[in-house]
Structures are given as structure tokens and as C-alpha cells.
Amino acid sequence: MKKKFKIIVGAAILAAAAVCAAVYASLPLEVETVNISAAPASLTFMEQGVYAYRETYALYPLVSGEVLSVNAREGDPVKAGDVIAVVNADDYEYQIAQLESSIAGYNGQISNLWLQDQQRRDELSATMESLRGQMASLEAEMEQNDLGLDSVSQQIDIQSAIVRTNAAHVNNMRDDYYDARDTDDESLIALAQQALNSARNVHAQSLLVLEQLRAGDVSQDIYEGQRQSLQAQIDSVAAQLQKSYSGGMQSYYAAQITAAESSIEQMESKSGHAEIKATASGVISSLPIKDQNVVSQQSPVAMIGDEALVEAFVPVREIDGVKAKDRVELILDRRAGRETISGTVSQIEREAEIKLSALGVEERKVRVLIKPDAEGLHIGYEMDVRFTVASWEAALVVPKTAVFTRDGKDYIWAIENGVIASKPVSTGAELQEGYVVEEGLAGGEEIIVDASGEAIAEGKKAERAG
DSSP states (O other): OHHHHHHHHHHHHHHHHHHHHHHHSSSSSOOOEEOOOOEEEEEEEEEEEEEEEEEEEOOOOSSSSEEEEEEEOOOEEEOTTTTTEEEEEHHHHHHHHHHHHHHHHHHHHHHHHHHHHHHHHHHHHHHHHHHHHHHHHHHHHHHHHSSSSHHHHHHHHHHHHHHHHHHHHHHHHHHHHHHHHHHOHHHHHHHHHHHHHHHHHHHHHHHHHHHHHHHHHOOOHHHHHHHHHHHHHHHHHHHHHHHTTHHHHHHHHHHHHHHHHHHHHHHHHHTOOEEEOOOOOOOEEEOOGGGEEETTTTTSEEEEEOEEEEEEEEEHHHTTTTOOOOEEEEEEEETEEEEEEEEEEEEEEEEEEEEEEETTTTTEEEEEEEESSSSSOOOTTTEEEEEEEEEEEEEEOOGGGEEEEEEEEEEEEETTTTTTEEEEEEEEEEEEEEEEEEEEEOOOOOOEEEETTTTTOOTBBBBEOO
């Protein structure tokens, strides 16, 4: 009896559960919905901007000197040619006087070289006569072919004269080398060093022959060696008489005079530029000279900015959507709240730059300059810049959560006559607020906001939640 009772009770419970399930299934599903209708929409992105000068020029003084006066202040507008400051340029007159004195000294050296050259020619002429006399004596000895004691004595005399001539030649070449070394001209020094080394070698060889003669080592070869040595010296002296030994030195001093004259010309030009003038029109963004007593040509005295614009850097992936004359929104964070100012893109740079993101990641961005419509911005103001890539006068935009994928296609859940039905759609641009639906909706439809609900099913009744 008890077993039968339990079966009856269990069956009743199951029947009640089935009835409850059927009743629950027949109840409408509460869902959050939204009515889709055509409305203006836009695809935008945001970058940080700063109000700055388009270009900034550094103004350098043409002269160095004491600052006599400063005629401008930071923030002043200036035109090209306006006097920014006045500098004392008296020092250039002193430098000009020094250079003129140097030129006089160089001309004196050239005149002295001419005298030295003439003296050298006289010495060379005397040497030539001596060498020819020694050659005549040697050839007379060679014709006699007598190697007796008297002949050896005469050979020693001849060779001693050759040694003295060679020693004098070494001294002359040494003087030329010291003169060349004073010029710091490497090519001239190298030539003088080569001539000095050659003279020393010839002198050493003549000394060796003299030692052989004095030791009694006399032979016909000695005669021939002396004759060749004398002929080589005669040829060398003849060659030197054909040119100016001081030609290289004269060229050096002439070059120094030319350089000094050029420097004087520059100094004379600079001495008349005691006024430091703006080279471009704009606004003085900084004025270092105001805190200086002396300026130099290596340091700027002022920075001049040409035109104040909003500067923003746009990622290369977005730059194709930005064009000159595009309208943008400049959003400033004021104490009273966020303020939006319109602006126009005036310039887009051609090359990208590497910029670091807030997380320290390198990004390639393009500099974009924007002219704001309103005045009142100050250099250094930061703001958000909203760029509009695309816009629609009437677009159907659905929430991103309303779209789901099935079999590789996009769908939304629509409510038709209180019943849930899936509808295939073709989505386009992804906006901040959702997707633009290009096909599948006509407008006026009521759709479910969150398509991920587990209870949502085809054909199920639904009602708006709340």
C-alpha cells in the first residue's frame, strides 16, 4: 500500500513540474531592446594635441661682444629686420689692426726672401766656378794617369775642396728645411727634408773618398768616382740656378696674405653689424640675451616662432583618413568643464616620426597642424583632437553586443509581433557606439541589445524588460 502511494505522489510531482515548465515556456522572455532608426553617425579617432609654433627659428648674432641694449621682450611680435638687441663690436677693429700688421710682416718676409734668393744665387755661382775648377784639375790629373805621391796629394786637395763644398750645401739645405718647417706646410716640409737628406748622403760619400785617399788607397777608380761626383754637383747647382729656391716659401706667405685679407673683409663687414636683427617675422618665444652681458656667435640670442597652430601626431594607420581642410574638434579640459573648439587641418607632413606611447612603445606618427577657429589659446595648451574619418547622414547603427555570428555570418535578434526572430545582417564600419549595418535592416526594427542571453531562442515570445 505504501509503495503504491509513493508512486502516485511521484507521478503527481512530475505532472506538476511539467505543467510549470509548460507555463514558464509560454511566458514572454524579458529582454533589453532598442529601436533602430536612421541617424547621423561618424567614424572618429582621438589624439592629443598641443598649441605651439609651426616652426621656431634660432637667431644667432653675426658678431660677438658686449650687450649694450635689448629692444624686445618674450611674446613680442617682430618683423624681419626689426632690431632685437645692440652689441658692442669694437673688438673687430682691434682684430683688423692685428691682421693688417700680419700682412705687413708677411710682405717683409717675402722681401727678405728675395734678398736671400739673390744671395743664394751669388753663392751658387761661386760654387759653380769652384766645381768647374776642381773638374779641370781632376781631368788634367786623369790625362797624366800618374798615381805618384804628388798626384795623391793633389787628389786629396781636390777631394777636400769637394767635401767643403758638400758641407756648405748641407748647411744651405738645412736652412731651407728650418724655413719650411716654420710654415707648417707638410708638402713643403717634405720636399725640404728630401733635399736635406740627399745633400747629407752626398757629403758622407765625399768624406768616405777623402778617407780612402788619405789612407793611400789610390786607384784609377778613385779618379772616375771623383769625376762623376763633381759632374753630379755641377748639374745640381746648374738646376738650382734655374729656379728660385724660395718659391715654396713665397707661395706660402702669399697664401697667408690672401687669408688675412679675406678675414679683414669679413671683419669689416661684421663691424658694421652691431645691431642684431630678426631674420624672420613671427613672435619671440624665448629671449636668452635678456640674461646675458656678452654674446657669442655660437649661441642663439632669441627664438622666433612663426605661426601658432595646434600640433598633433597621427598614427600612420589613420593618416590616410586625414586630409587638408578637414574639420576637427579641439576638446579642452577647463575648470568649468570640457570645452570644444572647431578647427581646420592646415598642413600634413610628408614623413612619419618615431614617437613613444604612454607605455613606452615606439609608434610611427605623422605631424598634423590644425588652425583653431577661436582665439584665446596660449602656447603650451594641451587638448584632445577628434578627427572624423567618415560620416553618414543617415546610418543604421546597432550595438556591438547585439551582433552574433552563426555559420560564418552575422545576425541580430529582432522582435517581430512579440516573437524573437534571427535576421542576417551585413555590417560595415566599427564605430565607438556600434556597427554600421549596410544590409539586413530597413530601419524601425526593435532588436535585442545583448545577443548572448542563453534563454534567447528562435520563435520565443519576448517583451521589453522594465
